[in-house]
Amino acid sequence: MSAISSMLATRQDAEPEAPAIDPNDPWGGNPLEVDVNTTFAGLEYHAVYIAFCSCLVWLIIPGIGLLYGGLSRRKSALALLFQSFMVSATVTIQWMFWGYSLAYSKTAGPFIGDLSNFLLRGVMSGPSIGSSNLPDILFCFYQLLFCACTVQILVGGAFERGRIVPSIVFGFLWATIVYCPIACWTWNPNGWLFNLPSLDFAGGGPVHIASGCSALAYALVLGKRKNKGETKKKAHNVTLVFLGTVLIYVGWFGFNGGSTLGVSVRSMLVLFNTNAAASAGIIGWVFVDYIKHKRRFSVVGACEGAIAGLVGITPAAGYVQPWISVVIGFITAACCALMENVDSWLGIDEGMDVFKLHGIGGMVGSILTGIFATSKISMLDGATEVHGGIDGSGMQVGKQFADITAVAAYSFTVSCLLLLVMKYIPGLHLRVTDEVEERGLDNDQFFDEEIGDSEIFAELEKRQLPHRTLVGHGETSSVEQVAPQTVKQD
Secondary structure, three states: OHHHHHHHHHHHHHOOOOOOOOOOOOOOOOOOOOOHHHHHOOOHHHHHHHHHHHHHHHOHHHHHHHHHHHHOOHHHHHHHHHHHHHHHHHHHHHHHHHHHHHHHOOOOOOOOOOOOOHHHOOOOOOEOOOOOOOEHHHHHHHHHHHHHHHHHHHHHHHOOOEOHHHHHHHHHHHHHHHHHHHHHHHHOOOOHHHHOOOOOOOOHHHHHHHHHHHHHHHHHHHOOOOOHHHOOOOOOOHHHHHHHHHHHHHHHHHHHHHHHOOOOHHHHHHHHHHHHHHHHHHHHHHHHHHHHOOOOOOHHHHHHHHHHHHHHHOOOOOOOOHHHHHHHHHHHHHHHHHOOOHHHHHOOOOOOOHHHHHHHHHHHHHHHHHHHOOHHHHHHHOOOOOOOHHHOOOHHHHHHHHHHHHHHHHHHHHHHHHHHHHHOOOOOOOEOOHHHHHHOHHHHHOOOOOOOOHHHHHHHHHHOOOHHHOOOOOOHHHHHHHOHHHHHHO
């Protein structure tokens, strides 16, 4: 036995030791020499959870496309569906190119990151800046989808009159000089709002206030739509609006739920708060509509209420108790519903309600976060301690107001300047001609495609009948012109 033991000991001494994993190496070590997965051994459930949440967040992008497409007039709906894919594709390239580095580089300044992670250099298996339990590449992917969702929200400010190519170029540039700096302020440990600190759990500032104010700037620079009598028409397809809202609703569980950047009791509470606030938002908006419209309801109103509730809870989801999330959702939705005429008050035609839902909703949610945030909830993850007004820290409300003011002013001003510069660059003029707007973006910028059943509408146009005739809104004589034999047989 002693001889065998001696032989094994000699063999072990002869074998070279595995290289040690350097925790400061952004790659987590050379994968040709070491198993980089050992850095996260026993913690894999955190990565699995965030990967799943990332896939949920992606659903928000086509969800917004469906929502916007349903809200717009039929002749320009296809453009909004198309943009949902183009935005996702463009922002992915921007984020890989320099977006992630500008927002989340570990050597960032208080206002913007550097290019230390340019072209994703050093972004792989090392611990991320957001959480040491997550590989950097996964954290990068999760935050990429936040940026893509934000740009998709933003392009709603140009609907029915903005050219597609300039809108995609604007999205790339906007993500670079507006979203990335604000994300750095808010979530990078070196950011000035992070260290103030302002409280923004999942994007009240970088996502909602920034996109809402920038959409308002987009609409301002583009100018009002033509045919003003038609600009307040109802949604052309309520079913698309509903389906889009459902995808957004489901995606928001990943959007908020994953912002804990790991699995804890706090993560589970965030999921509960997200649903509670959305539910209260539906009730709040429907309640206002019920009073304003003489005891009548609106499916679109219920959908907007759900989104308003989700927007309101975004900055607060990981800081407040469940019943407070109900209060936040209801108040945010009611405030947004009461701002129905904000476009008229401002004299700006932002008909997709991006500013109303995301800008104003984000501001309301941020203020309520400062009032109701409590350490009893934030410490459910065992590490995060924050105090709001309800804990006796009234100064936090003032810090939230500073956050709102900085993000709103920066995003609106820089967006206006960027759009004004683009407006005079050959080939990047922002708006379609009056004739194209009258005919619709879809007929001008797409080939051989239409929203809905193209054969039915082609037949109606051929016979020069109003489109509403076929869906049961025309007179009997009009129906007889379409199918006289069928009517006689009946």
